[in-house]
Amino acid sequence: MTDLTKLSLADARKGLKDKSFTALELTDAYIGAIEKANPSLNAYVATTPDQAREMAKASDEKLGKGQGGALEGIPLGIKDLFATKGVHTQAASHILDGFKPEYESTVTANLWRDGAVMLGKLNMDEFAMGSSNETSYYGPVISPFRAEGSNANLVPGGSSGGSAAAVAAWLCAGATATDTGGSIRQPAAFTGTVGIKPTYGRCSRWGTVAFASSLDQAGPIARTVEDAALLMTSMSGFDPKDSTSVDIAVPDFAAAVERGVKGLTIGVPKEYRMDGMPAEIEKLWAEGLEWLKAEGATVKDISLPHTKYALPAYYIVAPAEASSNLARYDGVKYGLRVSGKDITDMYELTRAAGFGREVKRRIMIGTYVLSAGYFDAYYVKAQKVRTLIKKDFEDAFKAGVDAILTPATPSAAFGIGDEALASDPVAMYLNDVFTVTVNMAGLPGIAVPAGKDGQGLPLGLQLIGKPFDEETLFAAARVIEKSAGGDFAPKQWW
């Protein structure tokens, strides 16, 4: 039998329906692959093989009767940020030690409703704060990719580094992820996978550990555009339990994948042409535009004048919201407690021991910008700049642009423990320079593999869409996927 883990999610679905194999066989294949790979890659922080087999058996029963949901029997990995009932949910943080929620997040509940099987919980940057998956309490995720002729370990990107690595290394058929400033799209670009951050409000935030509530959005990482579309259809939907969930119908995203780009206008923002941008990124971007043109799209130069202010505004808004959201970790209700001489001492010692350095740094920044005397100068100012960033996009869409094409990241994946990045927090933050605007404006954005750098490492392009028009993104991303035609799978070394 062929290696079942190498099938796309769409092909696995067909195979299950045709009874070429069972959900239990498929699940066992993934469990075996995880056992073999995880000591090297560290993509999973917890595995749930017994639960997975039970879920797979239930799926086989339904499939046997010709029943079952859209993802019946499909084994998935779940980012550690999503609450899963009775299962490890710690946002890869020490402060949530031992936390096993009594409830299920809406996004994962939607996936189980449609028949998906849970393989376990995926590693990530602590509280989704990071761009390299090195801030996890559980240690870094190692990318399945290596530069040609090198044995050096690379980062898979972050914060959804476990999700991206597990999908690329065939340790799940697809994964859930979240994106606050680029945390789905940047790791997808680094690992040759497809990741989409839906429009803000498309997926419920209920039961997902909060980082920056006005920016956080869940989405899938998958090996193909079609697989990502299948996952997103199940993950999305109105949820009365999330006050920012939007009550509109969920389209069949997979039906839009082969729609093509004929007649679409693709915007090319000049502000994304950064000084010192590597020539190979520049080339990739130009190629992407040619591919879209060849399929009937029109390319139009546009200006998004406030682009350069998105990242600094983000580093006010996101830490401010994080400092408020993370106030709940106090050693009383769940997780770690470090005893002190009085209650304030207990809070301070618990939070000092429980949060990692990056999380503490962001809480400190957030606390500062919200503190008396600074609120208007920082937070209110940043929210005004955010209005301008959103208006830039609105103006472009009003002028007839259907989607915008940009690079996904300023470079390919970098090494674990990169010293230049470790010593300068701002240098690491620059990884999100192309993705963060999308969160600030609440728009959908997809990263799709489009080429490789000189060392054979994957590079991605990003498409940005109108609010709730993810369908156009899937269609355009599919054109890039087909045109790139490359093999973006890693060479197995683990």
Add this chain to the structure above:
Amino acid sequence: MSVDAATVKRIGRLARIRIEEDEVAGYQNELNAILGFVEQLGEVDVEGVEAMTSVTPMTLRRRDDVVTDGNYADKIVSNAPLTEDNFFMVPKVVE
């Protein structure tokens, strides 16, 4: 704007994170690097611009004022480090 050592300690107290003496300088450098980076927002003219309150045009939904959930105190305290009779236990707050 930049922060001094005393401000770092004050932020730590406000955030309820113990900052040890030997950590102050490190945090001070990092916070000042980030504050230096965000300083460029000063260039943006925001005269007459409204601060964003919601990224999607929406009014917050209302629901009927009725009890829809609850009566499982045991579940709520099930993850707490220290409990007794379904109460969270903390060090004495009032002398």
